[in-house]
Amino acid sequence: MIDDQHELTQKYSNPTSSHAFVVIVEENQAIQEIDLSSFKKSRISIGRLKINDIVLSSLLASSNHGCFERFNNDWYYKDVGSLNGTFFNDKKINPGERVPSGPVKLHEYSILRIDNSSLDNPNPKGVIILFATNRVKGEWKKYDLRHKDRVVIGRDDSCDIVLADIGVSRHHAEIGILDRGYQIKDLNSKNGIILNGQVVVGTSQIFEKDTFVITTTLFIFTRGFLLYKSATSGTELKLVNVSKAVKEHGKNKVILDRISLIIEPSDFVAILGGSGAGKSTLLNVMNGFDQAVEGSVLINSIDLHKNYQMLKNSIGYVPQEDIVHNNLTLYKMLRYAAELRIPKDLTEEELNSHINSVIATLELNGHEGTLISKLSGGQRKRANIATELLADPRLFFLDEPTSGLDPGTEKKLMETLSILSKNKGKTIIMVTHTTQNLELCDKIIFMGSGGKLCFYGTINESLVFFNAKSLNDIYSMINEDSAKWALLFKSVMK
Helix, strand or coil, X not given: CCCCHHHHHHHHXXXXXXXXXXXXXXXXXXXXXEEHHHHCCCEEEEECCCCCCEECCCCCCCCCCEEEEEECCEEEEEECCCCCCCEECCEECCCCCCCCCCCEECCCCCEEEECCCCXXXXXXXXXXXXXXXXXXXXXXXXXXXXXXXXXXXXXXXXXXXXXXXXXXXXXXXXXXXXXXXXXXXXXCCCCCCEECCEEXXXXXXXXXXXXXXXXXXXXXXXXXXXXXXXXXXXXXXXXEEEEEEEEECCEEEEEEEEEEEEECCCCEEEEEECCCCCHHHHHHHHCCCCCCCEEEEEECCEECCCCHHHHHHHEEEECCCCCCCCCCEHHHHHHHHHHHHCCCCCCHHHHHHHHHHHHHHCCCCCCCCCEHHHXXXXXXHHHHHHHHHCCCCCEEEEECCCCCCCHHHHHHHHHHHHHHHHHCCCEEEEECCCCCCHHHCCEEEEEECCCEEEEEECHHHHHHHHCCCCHHHHHHHHHHCHHHHXXXXXXXXX
């Protein structure tokens, strides 16, 4: 064990998830997209003068307008006493009295706006700033709504805005004009619409600066235009003080003990620990199957438990037991699974193409006509994964996926999962009891008895933290005294 508490604190005081980005929209829809993490400091200034880290062109911005600040796992914004103040979501955090505001905590898709007018009548020269931890890659596109009575968004080529995503319904959403502005309507889509962090039920009015998400595409509504971009990165998962207890012999037994962590977009994470440490329980809380818990589980800052019926379509889960049918061929099994998991408005050509793409991704080509019962152990595991992958989930959970596999097959499966996270943008979380091939994971979680979080970070960080030579040594150390390691990890993460 490392005795120097200061060294530990220095090593782990940086947030588990510090990645953050801002999308800045100025006059005439000019866009800047900036990685806050690239500045490599905890305070980043924004304003009109060139001495600022982020420079704005709008005359409504003060010379030094505000700053972004990072503290532990969170990002904050502070108005430093600007002339026109800053709107945070629907409220002005500085009334324009040249007095610095207290910091406001930023969440996924939080909106800041610099304006000298009201939200109902925004100044065209104002600035919109969108905060995100899940980077949206690719090129921004722009659609002019001002001369349209109705704009349809969907997968079909006849739509005004076409999104080539299997999770998007053929006709997914509609933007319509009201007497005073615009509204968005869900056209009975499979995967819904999230507007300003809330699920759209039926129809909702949209206002200046509103953001909405359709599967992996982010939209910003501003001044009669839609700015939009399709994401290729994964999804952030955040746990905040998650606890669970069960009755045992008439007494409460804690099986998850105040777990807080952030799993970053497109990360491949393994959950490790001894028997009874709460590994599978934690996995089922993360994926929403178990909601009888205290605390919060957030997917891109959206409460999973409150919005489970809508968000469940973005989650894939492969249990230990097979979910494939032995008496079917691989292709027929995937065909039946596809009819249950993906939008029913796909054409026959689209459906066959998608199934073949999943087969190719998991390197099962040539086995389309093979009975599931005739596949090897590794092929069966990949067939199970293929079943869930059909719905193109953004979050992917697996319980002991390598159990029973020989070392070579296990390594091949781990490589496949790593590729899915990095090339396909999946955030992948798995439970495992083996320490082989974990170098392919981005991070590991070590759970101790009583459902205690004893460590979360990279493999190299774990060896430093425990002053251990191998992950097997860490197992032994945690089994000896889980409470000690949980307490130490919590202290250095403060």
